[in-house]
Amino acid sequence: MPETITGAEALLKSLVEEGVDLVFGYPGGQILPVYDKLYDYRSSIRHILVRHEQGAIHAAQGFARVTNRPGVVIVTSGPGAANLITGLSDAQMDSTPLVVISGQVGANFLGSDAFQETDVVGITQPITKWALQVRRAVDIPAAVARAFYIASSGRPGPVVLDIARDAQVGEIEWTAYKKLNFIRSYNPRPTVAPADIVKAAGIINAASRPLILAGHGVTISGAETQLAALAEKAGIPVASSLLGLSAMPSGHPMFKGMLGMHGNIGPNYLTNSADVIIAIGLRFDDRITGDTARYAPQAKIIHIDIDSSEFNRNVRVHSAIHGDARDVLMQLIPLIEPASHEGWAAEFDRLNSIEDEKVITPELSHGGPLTMGEVVDCVSRSAADGAILVTDVGQNQMMSARYFRFACPRSIVTSGGLGTMGFGLPASIGAKMGAPDRTVCFFSGDGGFQMTIEELGTIMQYGTPVKMIILNNNFLGNVRQWQELFYGSRFSQTPMVNPDFCMIARAYGIKAEAVADRSGLASAVERMLAHDGPYLLDVSVASEGMVFPMIPAGRCVTDIMLSRTEMFDPGQSHD
Amino acid sequence: MIPHQQLFTLTIYSEHCVGLLNQVSIIFTRRCLNIEDVSASRTSIKGIHRLTITVWSDRDTMDKVVKQIEKRIDVLRAFLYTDDDIIYQEIALYKVDTAKLMKEQYLESLIRHHGARILDITPDFTVLEKAGQPWETEALLEELEPFGLRQFVRSGRVCVTKSSQEPLNIYLQEQELRHQALEMRQSTTENND
Ligand SMILES: Cc1cc2nc3c(=O)[nH]c(=O)nc-3n(C[C@H](O)[C@H](O)[C@H](O)COP(=O)(O)OP(=O)(O)OC[C@H]3O[C@@H](n4cnc5c(N)ncnc54)[C@H](O)[C@@H]3O)c2cc1C
Ligand SMILES: Cc1ncc(C[n+]2csc(CCOP(=O)(O)OP(=O)(O)O)c2C)c(N)n1
Numbered sequence: 109m110p111e112t113i114t115g116a117e118a119l120l121k122s123l124v125e126e127g128v129d130l131v132f133g134y135p136g137g138q139i140l141p142v143y144d145k146l147y148d149y150r151s152s153i154r155h156i157l158v159r160h161e162q163g164a165i166h167a168a169q170g171f172a173r174v175t176n177r178p179g180v181v182i183v184t185s186g187p188g189a190a191n192l193i194t195g196l197s198d199a200q201m202d203s204t205p206l207v208v209i210s211g212q213v214g215a216n217f218l219g220s221d222a223f224q225e226t227d228v229v230g231i232t233q234p235i236t237k238w239a240l241q242v243r244r245a246v247d248i249p250a251a252v253a254r255a256f257y258i259a260s261s262g263r264p265g266p267v268v269l270d271i272a273r274d275a276q277v278g279e280i281e282w283t284a285y286k287k288l289n290f291i292r293s294y295n296p297r298p299t300v301a302p303a304d305i306v307k308a309a310g311i312i313n314a315a316s317r318p319l320i321l322a323g324h325g326v327t328i329s330g331a332e333t334q335l336a337a338l339a340e341k342a343g344i345p346v347a348s349s350l351l352g353l354s355a356m357p358s359g360h361p362m363f364k365g366m367l368g369m370h371g372n373i374g375p376n377y378l379t380n381s382a383d384v385i386i387a388i389g390l391r392f393d394d395r396i397t398g399d400t401a402r403y404a405p406q407a408k409i410i411h412i413d414i415d416s417s418e419f420n421r422n423v424r425v426h427s428a429i430h431g432d433a434r435d436v437l438m439q440l441i442p443l444i445e446p447a448s449h450e451g452w453a454a455e456f457d458r459l460n461s462i463e464d465e466k467v468i469t470p471e472l473s474h475g476g477p478l479t480m481g482e483v484v485d486c487v488s489r490s491a492a493d494g495a496i497l498v499t500d501v502g503q504n505q506m507m508s509a510r511y512f513r514f515a516c517p518r519s520i521v522t523s524g525g526l527g528t529m530g531f532g533l534p535a536s537i538g539a540k541m542g543a544p545d546r547t548v549c550f551f552s553g554d555g556g557f558q559m560t561i562e563e564l565g566t567i568m569q570y571g572t573p574v575k576m577i578i579l580n581n582n583f584l585g586n587v588r589q590w591q592e593l594f595y596g597s598r599f600s601q602t603p604m605v606n607p608d609f610c611m612i613a614r615a616y617g618i619k620a621e622a623v624a625d626r627s628g629l630a631s632a633v634e635r636m637l638a639h640d641g642p643y644l645l646d647v648s649v650a651s652e653g654m655v656f657p658m659i660p661a662g663r664c665v666t667d668i669m670l671s672r673t674e675m676f677d678p679g680q681s682h683d
Numbered sequence: 684m685i686p687h688q689q690l691f692t693l694t695i696y697s698e699h700c701v702g703l704l705n706q707v708s709i710i711f712t713r714r715c716l717n718i719e720d721v722s723a724s725r726t727s728i729k730g731i732h733r734l735t736i737t738v739w740s741d742r743d744t745m746d747k748v749v750k751q752i753e754k755r756i757d758v759l760r761a762f763l764y765t766d767d768d769i770i771y772q773e774i775a776l777y778k779v780d781t782a783k784l785m786k787e788q789y790l791e792s793l794i795r796h797h798g799a800r801i802l803d804i805t806p807d808f809t810v811l812e813k814a815g816q817p818w819e820t821e822a823l824l825e826e827l828e829p830f831g832l833r834q835f836v837r838s839g840r841v842c843v844t845k846s847s848q849e850p851l852n853i854y855l856q857e858q859e860l861r862h863q864a865l866e867m868r869q870s871t872t873e874n875n876d
Contacts, residue, residue: 234709234713237756239702258756289869417750
């Protein structure tokens, strides 16, 4: 006998069927039927009560990025749903799977400007992978199945289910739940064309200066092993995007660093010397390419991506392989002839050693005030292997991406495409809940920390043991840097007067320490990491620190600034 | 250099669902592309709808637009055509003053010459209908102007391809095979459990 249940209960049962045991949310009028039922389901679904809906969605993003499973968010209609816009847009940009459930006014009130009605589907359609309004209880299980399938397959992304009150309170006869694995208008796992593989293998086998660009798609498809296998077999140096970091361990001999505006000199400069570029799950963002007209002029570009709309979108490619990165690499590797390009690989090391000497060593052994690089380096050295880096946005983000060392996959959680300040704190909560056995180190600026500072309340309520490090320069540092370099040092609206962050943390029952100088750093970091619980370090760093190297926006990847006054000069190649 | 601009016709096949037009139109909005005209209708295949949109743009932009449209989950396929690839028509309705029209001694030859027809006559007004190319419906419009034109409307373009079949059929067959393969794989894994 099928049992008769409410739509609200059908929603929760469907979530359980999809393997959900953790959701982030905030209640309100139009989602109350669901919250009421959640009370009965509290042993199977853990609900994290955040302090602001933006916190819920960034936490869900953090969870999704470390687990590879959709993050789930539940909010009320109107203001609750509207507070999710930033996170939806962020998740869409960074291909992060989310299933977002918002309450909606009753079906017969729709379109009447009813209390707390907002056009959720209309607002979110441009910034989500898919959005649907559900008006009848009987439609809920199929809608949930569709939502999970779409969010997590193909190029992942956020989906929205806007559930009218009638659907929550209406009744449905519960029958066996059916997961979805087919939609005729949507093919998330394209069959790789063998001819494309053969063509690409030919290009790679003939290369003398090949370079692999590893993007976020490597992590999404779980192709880390295949990435290393390809690089090792054919002796190909690997560079990664910001979001592709940790797909290969930082210490791997073939790993030559990060690409892009604040990336490493070797991979950026040599992009324009490479004769073959193999981009894997990377969308050639303008932060990576700089001036596309002068990008990789000598290279045949092979582009492996699951989303065919990315081909030729930002740069022209010679060989496009449509498919999942792992599927493609597994078919490609057997056709690749063993090779080594020692001279070419050594060229990366030579250029990177110039960066060591000109940029990294001065950053790490500085006589003056503490620098961001030093703090990140110290935390990274002290943290256990397998630590996860979560960042906010700005100089803190670039410096932690540059100086943190990654030992295993899925170790970076950062807002790449949208660059959302305030992302980090809630994302670190979600990351810790998704990976409770790993240390989560969250670096933030003093500006971004205050954008979602209310989530300290969530950390307090659940005792989430995240390690928070504020790189405090009393400035909106990243903007300050641009003002200094490109706007004649006119520091318009970037100096910040800050509160006592430690006092705030303590008010939330969180242990906190201020670090004013070098002598106190290492021991404070030790105490933070040894503490069994959340911990905040408020570290004073140089107020006028700069992130270098830097390729100014729109310039060629070989136009690299080493400091305020010095441009990079490659010197003599030993090739 | 401004890339070569021309008139493109897009036909978009989709599931028949709420909000589909919005999903498509936001892609034009993002790129600041002005839609010339748009029409929606069912197709020869049950349950599948189509939009026909015309837009002035360049080939490179439109190739990207098509891919982004196809990326929407509920869209089955989108096809990009120029005028050489298709047979197309529009339909125009003209409402004119009956009294003035009746005074015209060449009324019959005017209607015949333009291949128009009378849809409705009341003592007050007459409604004419003409199908054709925009310049043809435009020509009749000019001739009717002296008769006190009260209303005029032109539909968006409708078109069929010069190929012999609904272009979607092959796609649908492929999807059916994909579905069967998935089902088969699932039942074998279940049997192995
Ligand atoms: C202040 C600031 C500075 C920045 N500076 C830099 C910088 O210096 N360097 C840098 O790299 N970035 C930088 N970024 C980030 C940058 O804006 C982009 O977010 C980043 O470059 C995107 O990386 P990606 O293409 O690897 O990932 P995404 O944007 O997530 O793209 C992933 C790609 O992989 C594809 N994909 C997904 N799943 C699969 C699969 N299963 N198989 C195959 N393909 C798949 C997707 O279709 C997509 O094309 C900065 C951001 C900020 C905010
Ligand atoms: C929500 C949001 N608003 C504005 C910006 C623009 N922005 C980028 S970096 C930055 C400064 C960040 O300052 P802070 O958080 O103190 O970090 P720092 O750069 O000093 O490490 C600003 C304002 C942004 N990325 N996100």
